[in-house]
Amino acid sequence: MSLIVQKYGGSSVADAESIKRVAKRIIDTKRGGNEVVVAVSAMGDTTDDLIDLAHEVAPMPDPREFDMLVTTGERVSMALLAMAIKGLGYDARSYTGSQAGMITDSKHGDARIVDVTPVRVREALDDGAIAIVAGFQGFNRDSRDITTLGRGGSDTTAVALAAALDADVCEIYSDVDGVFTADPRIVPKARKLDHITSEEMLELAANGAKVLHIRAVEYARRQGVTLHVRSSFSTNPGTVVYNPDREEEFTVEEPMIAGVAHDLSQAKITIVGVPDVPGKAAEIFSLVADQGANVDMIVQNVSSATSGTTDISFTLPQQVSARVAQALETHRDEIGYASLAHDDQIGKVSLVGSGMRTNIGVSARLFEALRDAGINMDMISTSEIRISIVVRADLVAEVANAIHTAFELDGEDEAVVYAGTGR
Amino acid sequence: MSLIVQKYGGSSVADAESIKRVAKRIIDTKRGGNEVVVAVSAMGDTTDDLIDLAHEVAPMPDPREFDMLVTTGERVSMALLAMAIKGLGYDARSYTGSQAGMITDSKHGDARIVDVTPVRVREALDDGAIAIVAGFQGFNRDSRDITTLGRGGSDTTAVALAAALDADVCEIYSDVDGVFTADPRIVPKARKLDHITSEEMLELAANGAKVLHIRAVEYARRQGVTLHVRSSFSTNPGTVVYNPDREEEFTVEEPMIAGVAHDLSQAKITIVGVPDVPGKAAEIFSLVADQGANVDMIVQNVSSATSGTTDISFTLPQQVSARVAQALETHRDEIGYASLAHDDQIGKVSLVGSGMRTNIGVSARLFEALRDAGINMDMISTSEIRISIVVRADLVAEVANAIHTAFELDGEDEAVVYAGTGR
Numbered sequence: 001m002s003l004i005v006q007k008y009g010g011s012s013v014a015d016a017e018s019i020k021r022v023a024k025r026i027i028d029t030k031r032g033g034n035e036v037v038v039a040v041s042a043m044g045d046t047t048d049d050l051i052d053l054a055h056e057v058a059p060m061p062d063p064r065e066f067d068m069l070v071t072t073g074e075r076v077s078m079a080l081l082a083m084a085i086k087g088l089g090y091d092a093r094s095y096t097g098s099q100a101g102m103i104t105d106s107k108h109g110d111a112r113i114v115d116v117t118p119v120r121v122r123e124a125l126d127d128g129a130i131a132i133v134a135g136f137q138g139f140n141r142d143s144r145d146i147t148t149l150g151r152g153g154s155d156t157t158a159v160a161l162a163a164a165l166d167a168d169v170c171e172i173y174s175d176v177d178g179v180f181t182a183d184p185r186i187v188p189k190a191r192k193l194d195h196i197t198s199e200e201m202l203e204l205a206a207n208g209a210k211v212l213h214i215r216a217v218e219y220a221r222r223q224g225v226t227l228h229v230r231s232s233f234s235t236n237p238g239t240v241v242y243n244p245d246r247e248e249e250f251t252v253e254e255p256m257i258a259g260v261a262h263d264l265s266q267a268k269i270t271i272v273g274v275p276d277v278p279g280k281a282a283e284i285f286s287l288v289a290d291q292g293a294n295v296d297m298i299v300q301n302v303s304s305a306t307s308g309t310t311d312i313s314f315t316l317p318q319q320v321s322a323r324v325a326q327a328l329e330t331h332r333d334e335i336g337y338a339s340l341a342h343d344d345q346i347g348k349v350s351l352v353g354s355g356m357r358t359n360i361g362v363s364a365r366l367f368e369a370l371r372d373a374g375i376n377m378d379m380i381s382t383s384e385i386r387i388s389i390v391v392r393a394d395l396v397a398e399v400a401n402a403i404h405t406a407f408e409l410d411g412e413d414e415a416v417v418y419a420g421t422g423r
Numbered sequence: 424m425s426l427i428v429q430k431y432g433g434s435s436v437a438d439a440e441s442i443k444r445v446a447k448r449i450i451d452t453k454r455g456g457n458e459v460v461v462a463v464s465a466m467g468d469t470t471d472d473l474i475d476l477a478h479e480v481a482p483m484p485d486p487r488e489f490d491m492l493v494t495t496g497e498r499v500s501m502a503l504l505a506m507a508i509k510g511l512g513y514d515a516r517s518y519t520g521s522q523a524g525m526i527t528d529s530k531h532g533d534a535r536i537v538d539v540t541p542v543r544v545r546e547a548l549d550d551g552a553i554a555i556v557a558g559f560q561g562f563n564r565d566s567r568d569i570t571t572l573g574r575g576g577s578d579t580t581a582v583a584l585a586a587a588l589d590a591d592v593c594e595i596y597s598d599v600d601g602v603f604t605a606d607p608r609i610v611p612k613a614r615k616l617d618h619i620t621s622e623e624m625l626e627l628a629a630n631g632a633k634v635l636h637i638r639a640v641e642y643a644r645r646q647g648v649t650l651h652v653r654s655s656f657s658t659n660p661g662t663v664v665y666n667p668d669r670e671e672e673f674t675v676e677e678p679m680i681a682g683v684a685h686d687l688s689q690a691k692i693t694i695v696g697v698p699d700v701p702g703k704a705a706e707i708f709s710l711v712a713d714q715g716a717n718v719d720m721i722v723q724n725v726s727s728a729t730s731g732t733t734d735i736s737f738t739l740p741q742q743v744s745a746r747v748a749q750a751l752e753t754h755r756d757e758i759g760y761a762s763l764a765h766d767d768q769i770g771k772v773s774l775v776g777s778g779m780r781t782n783i784g785v786s787a788r789l790f791e792a793l794r795d796a797g798i799n800m801d802m803i804s805t806s807e808i809r810i811s812i813v814v815r816a817d818l819v820a821e822v823a824n825a826i827h828t829a830f831e832l833d834g835e836d837e838a839v840v841y842a843g844t845g846r
């Protein structure tokens with residue numbers, strides 16, 4: 001008998017009908033002779049509605065009360081889901097984050113899991129019942145207060161339960177069929193991957209792929225949990241995200257390249273004429289860090305021998321880029337640079353694949369493809385299994401498609417595109 | 424420094440604006456130099472909406488899951504209320520039923536409070552904070568499951584907290600100004616009472632007055648909690664419901680009659696020609712009890728010497744009356760009665776007043792009033808401080824007004840009538 005943890009996003013439990021449909025699906029899994037634990041998100045837009053209410057009553061809602069408020073969304077969906085299952089004649093019990101033993105630190109709004117003690121969940125399974133757990137939420141033992149896990153929280157709940165219960169697989173259900181070689185919305189010929197290494201999945205998620213939250217992937221990789229990303233709207237197999245320990249099962253037919261990710265949420269700042277003396281970079285980036293900006297790519301030109309100055313470019317999230325540019329302007333004289341350029345009309349396209357390690361010439365092939373397409377790159381950065389380039393925002397789709405074709409990732413027919421994905 | 428427990432019904436926290444208004448009111452009480460504990464109901468129709476959802480996913484929702492579901496309503500309102508208070512610069516902390524130590528038995532949907540251990544509420548007060556507690560809900564220690572207290576649950580939560588914290592007063596806020604000498608919706612000249620004994624309040628509540636739930640009044644009387652029923656839409660003093668131990672403070676001007684209550688939710692069953700032999704009544708009412716019917720009034724005519732039979736009439740809730748009539752029909756032969764009449768077009772009007780004990784001729788005065796109004800009574804029953812009569816439903820308003828006038832309860836001007844009252 002296998003133990004399967006399933007996670008259903010908000011779009012999969014948006015209304016009573018969807019909840020009943022998901023209930024049937026859970027029962028099918030149970031009838032397949034498995035033990036089933038389900039982590040569920042709040043119904044559709046419930047959480048957003050609660051957040052709006054909070055801001056109506058208080059400009060800056062208290063974090064503790066905010067968590068108490070937003071966690072009600074998952075409590076509603078988990079209770080309804082358990083009712084629906086019981087209504088169909090199968091035993092089910094719902095548990096809040098604290099009842100399920102999701103122990104976290106006390107950082108309200110973005111708490112980290114410190115321990116998972118799913119005693120009651122285990123009891124329910126031993127009684128032959130299906131356990132439904134509220135996603136996204138936890139409990140701090142010291143303050144005895146309810147906490148939330150931040151973005152992608154329900155995925156993390158599912159992975160944490162799968163790890164603690166030593167589940168055979170953690171199925172992440174949303175409204176997309178799985179992990180694609182690229183975002184079908186901009187690359188029509190994107191193919192669904194049957195499997196991908198957790199390492200590649202991490203790079204894709206970190207570089208703009210939205211299907212899985214990076215935190216859940218990290219947790220799964222660290223805990224050796226195998227993920228299965230699939231759609232709750234079809235019974236098609238999705239994409240298996242596996243860890244190094246299971247590589248022999250899959251590597252047989254492992255492709256060199258996993259996929260192409262794109263990210264339009266970054267901006268670029270270029271500082272021209274920075275004195276090429278030790279400590280300048282440190283001076284600049286400590287200033288950037290003070291603004292709470294998370295820098296992604298950094299490129300420094302070769303110093304010009306004549307002027308003794310260099311240019312430094314880096315990318316950072318658009319939300320903070322204006323603030324950072326302002327701070328740099330303010331310290332212009334003490335840093336001693338010539339001019340500053342701030343551009344938020346950029347996009348990043350990344351090619352990801354474990355095969356890069358053993359295959360030489362990947363970057364050469366990539367640059368040829370861009371040359372043939374007449375694309376001019378702004379920045380380049382590489383990791384062991386990834387090559388990322390920054391181009392003008394309006395070129396991102398063209399670049400992604402060109403690379404996708406160059407590396408023979410194109411599928412036969414166009415991929416189906418869905419509305420959006422649940423939390 | 425006084426400790427004041429306040430309860431706000433659903434209509435008082437129906438939307439963000441109302442919540443902010445209530446928050447200001449709570450802060451005013453706090454600034455008055457008091458410790459404040461608040462029990463709050465779910466916003467407006469939230470609970471009904473959740474109940475509808477439950478029935479959409481399952482015809483007969485599981486009781487445990489149902490309680491888990493509906494208790495989210497109070498969690499939302501308590502968190503929003505705490506946020507609103509903090510937003511105005513005062514410390515506030517919200518607590519769920521279990522966090523507030525509302526320990527109940529395990530009867531889901533109608534749990535009884537077995538212990539109240541408001542340790543965290545007390546801690547909050549000691550820290551100078553306002554404590555907000557989710558009404559209507561509790562926690563069963565053995566099953567570690569969430570329970571609900573049934574109808575009027577939030578009033579009961581407030582009273583239970585007031586008793587456990589030895590509060591000076593428990594203020595019950597709704598959208599009516601207090602307890603009236605009659606329902607202003609049918610007796611325009613009804614007056615608001617400044618105070619009333621808990622004993623009289625119990626009789627009024629038991630006989631149709633809706634302003635307070637009888638269970639909360641019983642709890643307050645048993646625990647010696649003084650209630651103050653008032654409106655959250657005005658600052659007028661409401662009605663104080665006091666216990667025997669405080670009678671000397673009020674009896675000075677205690678009126679003979681407290682008020683007139685009416686009840687249109689009952690039906691009447693009359694069994695004609697019942698053999699007047701010992702044990703028949705027992706036979707009939709055990710049958711009625713088997714149907715889960717709660718009998719209110721019972722009247723047995725004097726036996727007719729010639730036939731050796733008697734007629735028995737009794738009132739019971741309309742929801743069950745048809746079922747009971749059916750059961751009696753089925754056992755007609757073994758009971759051996761002649762015929763049965765079932766009438767759900769009746770109403771009960773009750774006159775309540777502690778003064779009845781010491782004032783003779785109250786019933787005579789009542790019957791004169793009805794005679795003068797040309798009203799024919801179906802049934803009469805009396806308690807130490809109450810006289811109830813049953814009349815045709817369409818006569819209830821006329822009867823209530825006639826009695827109200829006859830006992831000089833009429834006020835100068837017409838009372839304001841509000842929409843309805845929150846849970």
